[in-house]
Each structure stands twice: as structure tokens, then as C-alpha cells.
Amino acid sequence: MKIESFELERSQSLWENRVDYNLTESGVHPYNIKEIMNQAEIDELLSLRIGYGQTNGSIELRETISNLYPSSNKDQILVTNGSAEANFISMWSLLKPEDELVLMLPNYMQIWGIANSFGVKVKPFYLKFEDNWEPDLSELQELISDKTKMIAVCNPNNPTGAILEEKDMHEIVNLAKEADAWIYSDEVYSGVRIDGGVEDPTFWGMYDKTIVCNGLAKSYALPGLRIGWLTGPEEFIEEAWGYHDYTSISTGIISQQIASLVLKPNLRKRILERNRDILKTNLSALTKWLDQHPEIFEYVLPRAGGMVFIKYDLDINSTELARKLREEKSVLVVAGDCFGMDNYIRLGIGSEKEYFLKGLSLVDETLQELKKS
Ligand SMILES: Cc1ncc(COP(=O)(O)O)c(C=O)c1O
Known part of the structure; x- marks a missing residue:
């Protein structure tokens, strides 16, 4: 049996830890243990065989x-x-x-x-x-x-x-x-x-x-x-x-x-609420940003999940656009090609707000260049 290359995972695994701004994550900024467990629970975990x-x-x-x-x-x-x-x-x-x-x-x-x-x-x-x-x-x-x-x-x-x-x-x-x-x-x-x-x-x-x-x-x-x-x-x-x-x-x-x-139930509720807040805040920032470029972007608002799949009108293939952003701005995005859909990019909206906004501002610089050329 010959397996097909899993482009989506491979393109993320290759680069996600090597760029300054990883905007490919479809989940939410991860927790550490101290944020979700109390001292007694941590102690119990430490004595687990x-x-x-x-x-x-x-x-x-x-x-x-x-x-x-x-x-x-x-x-x-x-x-x-x-x-x-x-x-x-x-x-x-x-x-x-x-x-x-x-x-x-x-x-x-x-x-x-x-x-x-x-x-x-x-x-x-x-x-x-x-x-x-x-x-x-x-x-x-x-x-x-x-x-x-x-x-x-x-x-x-x-x-x-x-x-x-x-x-x-x-x-x-x-x-x-x-x-x-x-x-x-x-x-x-x-x-x-x-x-x-x-x-x-x-x-x-x-x-x-x-x-x-x-x-x-x-x-x-x-x-x-x-x-x-x-x-x-x-x-x-x-x-x-x-x-x-x-x-x-x-x-x-x-x-x-x-x-x-x-x-x-209680912890689950707390976790999901925190994550919903992060996604809503970043989605609102992202839509503001997308709406500043009406000649480039079209999108349908996501109803769940940590990502937006955005259609763009630029004269550049999606894998090429992702490569350009990675090499020139150290920003990682997922190319629509990974889903068999060119002229789309997938942006993750689950990261910390400042990090996310900085990543977007770098994408902006590339867009300005592409519009001029
Ligand atoms: C729809 C879907 N299913 C499954 C997975 C695999 O996720 P994990 O194995 O981390 O739970 C992913 C990862 O992005 C996904 O998007």
C-alpha cells in the first residue's frame, strides 16, 4: 500500500516551530497544568504509577x-x-x-x-x-x-x-x-x-x-x-x-x-467559556482587518472552530502565497491547496490577541506589495 502525503499536517509540522507567527493552528491557545488543576489534583497526579x-x-x-x-x-x-x-x-x-x-x-x-x-x-x-x-x-x-x-x-x-x-x-x-x-x-x-x-x-x-x-x-x-x-x-x-x-x-x-x-461539568464549562471568549475576540479583530481589504477578501463567518477559510482575489497561487509569507515575514498560514482549493487561505484565530494581531500586520505588508505588483 502506498500512502498519500498528508499535505496539511506535513506543511504545519515542517514550519510551525520555526516561524515567528504561526497562524495555522485551528485550536485555541493551549493551557498549562497549573491553569486547570489545583494543588491537590497536581499532587495526586505526581504520585500516579x-x-x-x-x-x-x-x-x-x-x-x-x-x-x-x-x-x-x-x-x-x-x-x-x-x-x-x-x-x-x-x-x-x-x-x-x-x-x-x-x-x-x-x-x-x-x-x-x-x-x-x-x-x-x-x-x-x-x-x-x-x-x-x-x-x-x-x-x-x-x-x-x-x-x-x-x-x-x-x-x-x-x-x-x-x-x-x-x-x-x-x-x-x-x-x-x-x-x-x-x-x-x-x-x-x-x-x-x-x-x-x-x-x-x-x-x-x-x-x-x-x-x-x-x-x-x-x-x-x-x-x-x-x-x-x-x-x-x-x-x-x-x-x-x-x-x-x-x-x-x-x-x-x-x-x-x-x-x-x-x-x-464545572471545569469543562470554564474551559469552553475561556476558549469561546478568545475565539470571539480574535474573530472580531480578524473581520475588521478583512473588511479593510474588500477588494481582496471574501469570507463566510465561521460558526465554530478556531479558524476562518478566506477567499482571496490576488494573482498568486495559495501555496506560493503561504511560502512568501513564511520566507519573507516568518508568518505561517495554511494554503487552500492543502484542501484542494486554490485562492483560499486558512487563518487560525485561537492564539493570544497581541501575537495574532502582529501576525496579521505582517500579512498586511505582503498584501500591499502584491497589490502594487
Ligand atoms: C477535523 C479534525 N479531526 C481530527 C484532527 C486531529 O486532531 P487530534 O488528533 O489532535 O485530536 C484534526 C486536527 O486538526 C481535525 O481538524
């Missing part, structure tokens, strides 16, 4: 996670190394080369890359800029065949920050039911709504063949814990655990202990 722990996730953590999903229980949860591993295990365990996958695009391109590498036929349906990043579900319907094994969505969406309308979620469920296909919903950006709507729009509970992926990297601002999870029917979770035995055996026990605290 660093064994393997329970490889599918500690009972406490799985129970805490299952409280977020009505009518689920701990045996319907598998704790993984980030939502990235959750995505990988799910695709690996469910998709076979003869299957077809109907996939929302644009998207975090991991599922796209895995499915293509496995020889699965990937049929994309698109969120459309001109329709406020909503999909045309009649197009989705036409893609479904008797080989459709799964409909996979990223909701809230990376890179657009769009959220499916409830009526569209119901329609997607109906189409999946008719085809007896799985719904796979990557919901790692749920929890922080910046448009004031329902915090956790989820496919959970809408259909029995639904698998939901989530984790602590984005809305919770704790990417370094590498904690993700799958919620799904018990038989699927049991099978996915078998695949997890082959990938990483277990997540770190220290991370599991911290995650159990973070997901308790």
Missing part, C-alpha cells in the same frame, strides 16, 4: 465521556491517541477496497487520504462558499450507491467553521438509513460555538449506525494530551479496540487522568 492503565481508556474517563452522549455507556467509548487515531482506526476497521465512501469536502484531509490509500472509492460532496458553506444534498443523494459503506462528515467543519443545519442532518441520516450506510461524524470542533447557537451539534442519537469522533485538541485547548475518543455501538467499539491494540495499545495514563478532570 506510570503503568499502561486500561488500554481502551480508564473506566472513570470512559464514564465521564459517556455522560456527554445521552443513552450511551462506557462500553460505547474507546479512548484514542487524539481524534487522529480515532479516525484512522475507524476507517481501517470499517472500509474495504470494494466499498465506497461519500465524504464531505472541504475537510481535514485525513479520512480522504486514508480511504484513498486503502483503495476505497471516495465520492466527495461539497460545502459551497456561495451557499454559506452549506451542502446541496441532492448532489449527495446522487452519489449514493449500493456500495456506499459510509457517509463521513466533519461537523463543525474544518476548514470552514460551518455547521450543518438540523434539517440537513436529518436528511443525511435518512439517506444513510436508506443505504444502510454508517454515518461517521468527526465532531472535534464541537463545544465552542462562536455564533451563539447550540454548543454541541451532534449526530449522536439520530441513527443507530452512527459513530462520533471527538477529542481534547481543539475546543478544549489541550492538544498535547493527545486524547481523543470514539462513541459508537458497542460491537463497533469492541472491534475498534482490537485495531487499537495494533496501533498504539493505549493512551498515556497521565493524559487520561487529566482528561477525566477536564471533562467534569
Whole structure:
């Protein structure tokens, strides 16, 4: 099997620690331990024996996670190394080369890359800029065949920050039911709504063949814990655990202990509120900045997530624009090319305000040059 290069991750990994201003992060400025744990909790963590722990996730953590999903229980949860591993295990365990996958695009391109590498036929349906990043579900319907094994969505969406309308979620469920296909919903950006709507729009509970992926990297601002999870029917979770035995055996026990605290109602609320404030403040600064360049930028406001996917009208390819900003201004942005969409860039809005504004002012200098040339 030959794997495709995962451009989005690779372009970030190569440069994010080498530039002065990294505007590629789609999550929120990360916490340190002292900001989220009290001294007694820290002391308890320090005396933890660093064994393997329970490889599918500690009972406490799985129970805490299952409280977020009505009518689920701990045996319907598998704790993984980030939502990235959750995505990988799910695709690996469910998709076979003869299957077809109907996939929302644009998207975090991991599922796209895995499915293509496995020889699965990937049929994309698109969120459309001109329709406020909503999909045309009649197009989705036409893609479904008797080989459709799964409909996979990223909701809230990376890179657009769009959220499916409830009526569209119901329609997607109906189409999946008719085809007896799985719904796979990557919901790692749920929890922080910046448009004031329902915090956790989820496919959970809408259909029995639904698998939901989530984790602590984005809305919770704790990417370094590498904690993700799958919620799904018990038989699927049991099978996915078998695949997890082959990938990483277990997540770190220290991370599991911290995650159990973070997901308790009071702390969870505090974390999500702090992160919502950061995103709202930076989004408002970003839109002011974008509106100073109406001849260059068009955008649809994100409804969740730490990023904005911006369309630009300049005579330069997006990878070239990202390279120019990196080399000349030490500012890192994600090129639309990473999502197969040139003439867009993705800007993260989750960093500290001063840092973010300074990064933007440097982007401004490049824009002035490009406008003149
Ligand atoms: C939609 C989506 N899913 C999964 C991931 C992987 O995140 P992690 O493994 O850090 O939880 C990302 C990372 O950017 C993402 O955007």
C-alpha cells in the first residue's frame, strides 16, 4: 500500500516551530497544568504509577465521556491517541477496497487520504462558499450507491467553521438509513460555538449506525494530551479496540487522568467559556482587518472552530502565497491547496490577541506589495 502525503499536517509540522507567527493552528491557545488543576489534583497526579492503565481508556474517563452522549455507556467509548487515531482506526476497521465512501469536502484531509490509500472509492460532496458553506444534498443523494459503506462528515467543519443545519442532518441520516450506510461524524470542533447557537451539534442519537469522533485538541485547548475518543455501538467499539491494540495499545495514563478532570461539568464549562471568549475576540479583530481589504477578501463567518477559510482575489497561487509569507515575514498560514482549493487561505484565530494581531500586520505588508505588483 502506498500512502498519500498528508499535505496539511506535513506543511504545519515542517514550519510551525520555526516561524515567528504561526497562524495555522485551528485550536485555541493551549493551557498549562497549573491553569486547570489545583494543588491537590497536581499532587495526586505526581504520585500516579506510570503503568499502561486500561488500554481502551480508564473506566472513570470512559464514564465521564459517556455522560456527554445521552443513552450511551462506557462500553460505547474507546479512548484514542487524539481524534487522529480515532479516525484512522475507524476507517481501517470499517472500509474495504470494494466499498465506497461519500465524504464531505472541504475537510481535514485525513479520512480522504486514508480511504484513498486503502483503495476505497471516495465520492466527495461539497460545502459551497456561495451557499454559506452549506451542502446541496441532492448532489449527495446522487452519489449514493449500493456500495456506499459510509457517509463521513466533519461537523463543525474544518476548514470552514460551518455547521450543518438540523434539517440537513436529518436528511443525511435518512439517506444513510436508506443505504444502510454508517454515518461517521468527526465532531472535534464541537463545544465552542462562536455564533451563539447550540454548543454541541451532534449526530449522536439520530441513527443507530452512527459513530462520533471527538477529542481534547481543539475546543478544549489541550492538544498535547493527545486524547481523543470514539462513541459508537458497542460491537463497533469492541472491534475498534482490537485495531487499537495494533496501533498504539493505549493512551498515556497521565493524559487520561487529566482528561477525566477536564471533562467534569464545572471545569469543562470554564474551559469552553475561556476558549469561546478568545475565539470571539480574535474573530472580531480578524473581520475588521478583512473588511479593510474588500477588494481582496471574501469570507463566510465561521460558526465554530478556531479558524476562518478566506477567499482571496490576488494573482498568486495559495501555496506560493503561504511560502512568501513564511520566507519573507516568518508568518505561517495554511494554503487552500492543502484542501484542494486554490485562492483560499486558512487563518487560525485561537492564539493570544497581541501575537495574532502582529501576525496579521505582517500579512498586511505582503498584501500591499502584491497589490502594487
Ligand atoms: C477535523 C479534525 N479531526 C481530527 C484532527 C486531529 O486532531 P487530534 O488528533 O489532535 O485530536 C484534526 C486536527 O486538526 C481535525 O481538524
